[in-house]
Amino acid sequence: MDTIWMPQVDPAVKPKYKAVVHAIREAVDAGVLGQGDKLPPVRELGWKLQMTPGTVARAYTVLTDEGVLVAEVGRGTFVADVAPPEPPLNLMEMDVIEHLTGGDNYNVNLFSPHLPNGGQSALIRSLMAQIANDPPSGVMHYPSRRGAQPAREAMRHWVRNIDLGPLRESDIVLSHGGQNAIMLIFQAILKGRRPVIFLEELCYPGFRRVAAALRAEVVPVAMDKDGMCPLALAAAAERYPEGQIICTSPEVHSPTCGFSPLARREQIVEVARRYDLQIVEDDCYRIGAAQASSYRKLAPERGWYITSLSKSITPALRIGCAIGPREMTPALHRAAEHGFFGLATPISDLAAVLLTHPRLDAIMARTRDGVADYVRAAVNRLGVYDLRWREDVPFVWLNLPDGWRASAFCRAAETRGVRVRAAEEFAARHAQTPHAVRMAINAGVSLKSFDAAMGRLRDLLDNPSEEIGV
Missing domain, CATH: 3.90.1150.10 (Aspartate Aminotransferase, domain 1)
Incomplete structure (x- = not known):
C-alpha cells in the first residue's frame, strides 16, 4: 500500500545517504513500515528532505541490495516481504x-x-x-561521450588488476561486446584497398568474420603450445607487406586452452616493431587472474586490448570495451560514435553500477x-x-x-x-x-x-x- 511516512533523518550521520538508510532501516525494524509498504518516490523524498535525488536513490540502492526493500519497475519501491538469502x-x-x-x-x-x-x-x-x-x-x-563517463570509469575499475600500462577512463571505448570491439579496432587501424591481417592458425572465428566484412585478407600463422610462432610471423610479414594487424589471444587461447608466456609475447612485439604491425589482444575468455603483461603494456605504441562481460558475468548485456594506443584513441572513439553513437544510456548506466x-x-x-x-x-x-x-x-x-x-x-x-x-x-x-x-x-x-x-x-x-x- 502507499504510505505517507517520512523518515526522521539524523543530521549528525554522514554522509547523508547513510542517514536515510539508517532511518528507513529503523522504521522497518520498529514496524512503522510494514511488508509491502510503498516508499515515497526518489525525487519527492529528496525534495522534502532537501537532498538530491541521487542521495536518496543511493540509500534505496543500499537497502535493496540488503533485501530490506524491493524495486518494481513502473510501480515504485516497497518494503520487501522477506530478505532474500545469500x-x-x-x-x-x-x-x-x-x-x-x-x-x-x-x-x-x-x-x-x-x-x-x-x-x-x-x-x-x-x-x-x-x-x-x-x-x-x-x-x-542520445548517448554521448560525456554521459558514458561513469561507465568508462567503472570499466577502468573492472580491469584494474590487468597490467595494461597507464590507463585513463578516456582511453576506454565501450562496445557491444567483444565482437563489436574487434570491429571498432579494425576500422580504426585498417587502410588501403586490400589490407592483410595475421591470425593464429587456430583462432576465434570472429576475427575472420570482421576481416571479411571489411574486405581484408587473413593469413594464418603457425603456432605451437606457446601461441603464434615468431619466426612464422616474420616470414608471413615478409611475404605480405600489406600486413597491418596481428590478432592473438595470449591469456586464454581459443580453442586450445593455450597460454603465451611473457618471453613469447616479447618476441611477438619484436617482430611487430620490425614490420610495423599493430597487435590486437583478445582477452574475452579469461575468467581467472591475468598471468602476464598485456601487449598494450609491452608495446604501448601498437598494443590494443579487448575484453567483455560475456565469459565472466553474462553475455546477455553485450557490454565490452576496446583500448588502444593513446595516440589512436580519437580514431577508436570516432569508430564507435560514427557507427552507433554509443551504448544505449540505460545499458551504460547499468555498467556504471554493476562493474563497481x-x-x-x-x-x-x-x-x-x-x-x-x-x-x-x-x-x-x-x-x-x-x-x-x-x-x-x-x-x-x-x-x-x-x-x-x-x-x-x-x-x-x-x-x-x-x-x-x-x-x-x-x-x-x-x-x-x-x-x-x-x-x-x-x-x-x-x-x-x-x-x-x-x-x-x-x-x-x-x-x-x-x-x-x-
Whole structure:
C-alpha cells in the first residue's frame, strides 16, 4: 500500500545517504513500515528532505541490495516481504539458471560457454529495476561521450588488476561486446584497398568474420603450445607487406586452452616493431587472474586490448570495451560514435553500477568455482585422453585418438545427444587442421546432465565404430 511516512533523518550521520538508510532501516525494524509498504518516490523524498535525488536513490540502492526493500519497475519501491538469502556457495545442482535446456537433459549443447549463476542474475535484475525507476542518464537523449563517463570509469575499475600500462577512463571505448570491439579496432587501424591481417592458425572465428566484412585478407600463422610462432610471423610479414594487424589471444587461447608466456609475447612485439604491425589482444575468455603483461603494456605504441562481460558475468548485456594506443584513441572513439553513437544510456548506466558493485567480486568467484566443477567433471571422464584444460577456462580441448576424424566424431557425438565443435571451425577454409574438438562448459544444464554427457563421449572414444575415419 502507499504510505505517507517520512523518515526522521539524523543530521549528525554522514554522509547523508547513510542517514536515510539508517532511518528507513529503523522504521522497518520498529514496524512503522510494514511488508509491502510503498516508499515515497526518489525525487519527492529528496525534495522534502532537501537532498538530491541521487542521495536518496543511493540509500534505496543500499537497502535493496540488503533485501530490506524491493524495486518494481513502473510501480515504485516497497518494503520487501522477506530478505532474500545469500546465494549458496554450490549453485551447480540448483535450477537457478534461466535457460531453455536447464535442469536434467539428455541433449547437451557444448558449442558456446554458458556460465553458472553465482548470483549475477539477481543482482542485474535488482540494478535494472533501480535504473528503470530513476535512470541517471534519462531516457530522452542520445548517448554521448560525456554521459558514458561513469561507465568508462567503472570499466577502468573492472580491469584494474590487468597490467595494461597507464590507463585513463578516456582511453576506454565501450562496445557491444567483444565482437563489436574487434570491429571498432579494425576500422580504426585498417587502410588501403586490400589490407592483410595475421591470425593464429587456430583462432576465434570472429576475427575472420570482421576481416571479411571489411574486405581484408587473413593469413594464418603457425603456432605451437606457446601461441603464434615468431619466426612464422616474420616470414608471413615478409611475404605480405600489406600486413597491418596481428590478432592473438595470449591469456586464454581459443580453442586450445593455450597460454603465451611473457618471453613469447616479447618476441611477438619484436617482430611487430620490425614490420610495423599493430597487435590486437583478445582477452574475452579469461575468467581467472591475468598471468602476464598485456601487449598494450609491452608495446604501448601498437598494443590494443579487448575484453567483455560475456565469459565472466553474462553475455546477455553485450557490454565490452576496446583500448588502444593513446595516440589512436580519437580514431577508436570516432569508430564507435560514427557507427552507433554509443551504448544505449540505460545499458551504460547499468555498467556504471554493476562493474563497481561491492558484491561483484564474490559473485564472480562463485562463477569461477562453478566453471571449475564442470571442468573437473570433463577431466574425470576424458582425462585419460589428450585433453587440454584449465579450471578457470570455460571450455576444454580434446585431441582425438588416432583414427578419428573431427567431423566423424562430431556426428557420432550428436547421435548421443552431445554437440561439440570441430577444429576446422576455428581455422581458415583451406587450412590443415588437427583432428580435435572444443567442448564448452554449459552450466545451463545440471552438473549431473553434463557429467552424463561426458560419460557418453568417453564411451564413444573407448568403443569407436568402424566408420570413425569417414
